[in-house]
Amino acid sequence: MKISNEAKVGILAIAAILVLVLGFNFLKGKKVFGKSPVLYAEFSNLGALQKSNPVKINGLDIGTAYDFRPKDKEVSAVIVEIHLTRDVVIPKDSKAFIEGNPLGISSIVISKGQSNAFLGSGDTLRTVPTGGLLADLREQVAPTMQRINTTLDTLTRAISSVNSIFDPVTNRNLQTMIANLAVSSAGLQRILSDQTGALAQSLNNMNSVTGNLARNNEAITHTIRNVETTTSNLANAHIKEAVAALENTINELKGAAGGLRTTMDKLQSPNGTLGAMMNDRKLYDQLNRVALSLEILLDDVRIHPKRYVNISVFGGKGKTDPLTSPAAKDTIPVKR
Structure with a gap:
């Protein structure tokens, strides 16, 4: 059986429409084949949350925000319809909140609870109020701002104390001190002058001394050699024998001095003849x-x-x- 061209065009059109519908549903987070589990969450403020934004548990995408509808005519809250794309179990005491991201899209984050009972399709998640991205930034910046305010208060008190300390007398003393510093710096500049400063003259004198040393290097070398020769001769001399002989002489002198002292003692003693005559x-x-x-x-x-x-x-x-x-x-x- 031969198919006409019109039939072929019709079949291709139907196939294209089918693919388009399936792709659209897939991009919206719906299951292409079969029905996805549905959960609901009620938020007072959606912030930057949009349809098809992800729903996450522990950073893992488990579904998408499929649809939004107001809770009542006054829009006291917004009900978000969540379609799950993964087969996961969520404890009933879990809580959901909207997490803002300045570098990407917002998402719904589910914080898992500890309950052993799990949510089923059509159940409603508990939610945590959130102020959006600005509230998060405000919460993070608040401690820093508090510390800055405390620092500014302390600085203000310190400046007040300094102003109370710097009375006219103190200001005059400070001016005198600054003037003295200026005079001292001028004197130091004169000392450090390249041409006439004391430091320059000292360096010139040192250069002269080092020049003289360089010119007399040979004489200094001869002197050092003579000293080395003298020390060598002293090292080779019989110093120990001379010291021993000197010690013997000193011992003999000590013996002679002892004998003379004994004789003088005898002369001074009244028991001897000379002693008796002398005394x-x-x-x-x-x-x-x-x-x-x-x-x-x-x-x-x-x-x-x-x-x-x-x-x-x-x-x-x-x-x-x-x-x-x-x-x-x-x-x-x-x-x-």
């Missing part, structure tokens, strides 16, 4: 008298020798009295 005053007086008598005798012999050596040819009888005290040493005997 006995009576013996000193007797020796002094003996010396005086001996001096008188010698003077008498010198002055009157004839009294002790009497040689007379003619029998002369001339005599004088003996001396009783020492005669003057410049006395010349008179011849008779």
Whole structure:
């Protein structure tokens, strides 16, 4: 049987319409074949939520927002019809809220509960009031704004305290301090001057010293070598033997000093002869008298020798009295 061209065009048109309807339903989140489970959620404000926006549990898309309708004529709330695209179970105490996203589309997020009973098709989800994206931003920014306000209050009090501290006297002191700082900075600039500053002169002197060292490098090297030679000679010298000999000499001197000290102790002791002579005053007086008598005798012999050596040819009888005290040493005997 031959099919006419008109029949072929009609069949293609019907197929195209069928594909279009199925694709449209698929894009809307409906099941193409079979009926999808339906849940309802009631929100006071949809925000930026649109039809076909996703419905998520733990970040997983489980359905779409299929249709919106007002709860009453005053639109006190909006009922959202949710078509599930996945075969999941949702506890009855689960709660839904609208999550705004500034970089994408809004979505309905279901927070799972702990109940062992599950929602069926046609049941209504509990919802949590939400203020939308601006409310979320306000909630996140509120603590920061509070801290900023506290900081501004503290700064205001600090500025007030500073203003109360900076009285006219303090301001004059600050001005004087700034002037002194200016004078000090000028002095420091003069010190750090490249041409006439003290630091420049010190650096020039240091350059001169280092130049002299560089010019006398050879002499310094010779001096160091002489010092090395001297230290080497000292290291090779018999210092230990010399020190030992010096110690022996010191020990001998100590022994001699000990013997001399013993002799002096014996001389000073009253038990010895010399000690007795040195320490006995009576013996000193007797020796002094003996010396005086001996001096008188010698003077008498010198002055009157004839009294002790009497040689007379003619029998002369001339005599004088003996001396009783020492005669003057410049006395010349008179011849008779």
